[in-house]
Amino acid sequence: MHLLVFAPGFEAVNGIREMLEGLGSKLNGDGRPTVGASARDLTARLLDIDEACMVVPAHIWTLWYGMLGSKSGFDALDECFGDMTVHIPAVETGLSSDPEMNWGVPALAGKTIVSFSDAHSLPNIGRELTVFQGDADYRGLAAGLKENRVEQTIEFFPEEGKYHLTGHRKCGISQSPGETRFSGTRCPECSRPLTLGVLHRVEELSHGESPSDQRARRPYAKLAPLIELLAYTMRKGRAAKSVGLAYHRICDELGGEIRVLTQAGYDDLERVGGEELATAVTKVRAGNVDIVPGFDGQYGRVHPAG
Ligand SMILES: [Zn+2]
Known part of the structure; x- marks a missing residue:
């Protein structure tokens, strides 16, 4: 599972580096160190190093590496973070979802909804972003994340994502969640299991319950x-x-x-x-x-x- 970690300064960063190396992480590999610890334990260790550190689950709907992805094994924040859930200020929608898709998910109630680059390479910096209110420093960022002081987010169209709808690529079959509910999760052409899309997963976790508090919603723009x-x-x-x-x-x-x-x-x-x-x-x-x-x-x- 991928996490975003925010640290208030280089002293904390050095402490984090030591902690990660102690867990056997190779920090100079590809910029995303693999850590042999649960998300809950890692959060506790980060807060031990500096209580101003913050953890935000990244691109939460990605199949394997997102907290609520269909292959992740978690259906809610507290299943993943346990007693550390209260310390998680926000969740990142990722390229595969927009805020509106997240508003109806009870498991995310009370968490600020943000978008960032998921950059991986330089040209991708800023491809999705969050505009915060307040000062452009760590304290302002912390308040932005913890108190939902979000002016707006800028998003991709989630439909561009590789796993938006459910389907089977080889057979050219794609389905909306309604179609899958009607005809089942096997390919109507070849009977193999369909790859369930992000939209299906979001609806699964929305339980048809009333959507989130209107006051918590922030404007967003979708761009190409x-x-x-x-x-x-x-x-x-x-x-x-x-x-x-x-x-x-x-x-x-x-x-x-x-x-x-x-x-x-x-x-x-x-x-x-x-x-x-x-x-x-x-x-x-x-x-x-x-x-x-x-x-x-x-x-x-x-x-x-x-
Ligand atoms: Zn098929």
Whole structure:
């Protein structure tokens, strides 16, 4: 299971490094040390090192490595964190879900809902993000997480995820949760077990109960990455050199990707990126998109409506 760990300073970080090495973790491997301890025990050890440390379960719906993923073995926070549950301020929705999908899950009541990059590589930094109220320091961040002082989050369309719907890729079968409830969890073509999607799992844990407290909800925006919009409007692959050049030129001129996607005016977008891009960005902002949801390891597709 993947966890995000926040530390108030380098003294705490050094303590954490020592603790992880003591548990046999290889810290210089790939940036995500594997730790031989439960999430509950790790949280207790982190708080022992410095009580200002914070732990947030990462991308909670991911099949294997998310706390509530269908293969994780946990159906609720306290099954995973036990007596440490009160010290978990927030949960990360991950690329595969948006806040609304989480609002109806009783197991998450009272926890702040946040989105971060799940970066793994440099270009992915900021692909999802949380705007907090208050000061831009550790104390402000702690208050943001613990007191739900979230201004808004910026998300992908969860349908783009590889496991949004339930399905069987080989047979080209994908199903909504309603269809699976009706026809069962085996592939109607070949009778093999279907790979259950995130949406199915979220509905499973929602129990049809009343959704979360309205006051706890925060606004969010769903965006498509600029590189994908450029690839789409330029009719090229996202790795094409001309797409990369256009990406950097537009970001340089308009003040970065987030600004391009959320704030830049139509006229500026048209001047710098052309009419098709300006239209595409405007359509995505308005949620005016065509969606083919992902399933069973196949990425979904989101395009400006044609
Ligand atoms: Zn099949």
